[in-house]
Amino acid sequence: MTTTLLTYAGPADREALVTRTGGVPLAPAGTAWPMCADCEGPMQFLAQFLLDGPARPTARADGPDGPDGSAGLVMALFMCQTDPGMCEAWSPTDGANALRLYPAEGLTPIPAPAAESEEMLFLGEANAVDLAESPLDDYGSAREEWAGVDGRSLRHVLGQLGGRPLWLQADETPSCGSCDRHMDLVAQLEEGPNHATAMNFGGNGTAYAFVCGPCGEGAFLWQC
Ligand SMILES: [Zn+2]
Ligand SMILES: [Zn+2]
Structure with missing residues (x-):
């Protein structure tokens, strides 16, 4: 198995329908901004990913259409930053973060x-994403090799698409609330290339976005 790395590709258009971190969330018209279940404040928008379908990331970083010409999905990630550290934004079940799946058509x-x-x-900047295929099957080795070969900072690895999660702590693979099966990793996400605009996963933490494709449910969590 190979690893698909998400790598930093410079500034992104803040409203573009591409896989990106930061910028503005896109959703069907009338969608309410996600609110934190703990403090009831609005959450921070982290990132959006274009997916071919549930749990199937597209093989490219831009273009909304799936391989069969269908529109695919957008996965949007949010997390409470009202009072960082107060709400349990790391938790897949506490309601202080959100993973939303939207059809990738007519988004605003x-x-x-x-x-x-x-x-x-909002994060302080929007980052475009390139995809880099690595022949290595574990994310930790793949990201180090990519940085070594290209002579770039490890912080320019923004995460991975699909693959096996690299856990910093214990395995916390979520189970689907509907069918009870383990969810699939759609993306693992690093804090970002710049400290000033990074996502807050506790300081050098890493986040995990899981989806149960058949049920259309997702869960987001992070560890540090
Ligand atoms: Zn909160
Ligand atoms: Zn399920």
Whole structure:
């Protein structure tokens, strides 16, 4: 098995229908901005991924159409940053983060709710993503080799698409609430290339987005 790395490709258009970190979330018209179940504040938008279908990331970083010309899905990730450290944003079940799946057609930016600061809602920059195939089958080795060969910073590896999760702590693969099967990893996500605009996974943490394709359910969590 190979590993598909997500690598930093410079600034992204904040509203583009591409796989990116940061920027503005796209969703069907009328979608409400996700709110934290703990503090009831609006969550921070982290990233969106284009998927061929549930749990099937597209083989490229841009273009909304799936391989058969179908529109595919967008997976959007959110996390509470109202008072970082207070709400259990790391938890797959606490309601302080959100993984949403939207059909990738007719999407529009979700209107931003009132918030005390821009930082509560948005990361400081939007990053475009390239995909890099590695022949290595474990993410940890693949990212180190990529950085070594290309002479780039390890921080330019933004994560992986699919594959096997590299756990920093114990294996926390979520089970689907509907069918009870283990969910599939859609993406593992690093904090980002720049400390000033990084996602807050506890400091050098890493996050995991899982989906049960048949049921259309997802779960997001992070470890550090
Ligand atoms: Zn909260
Ligand atoms: Zn299921």
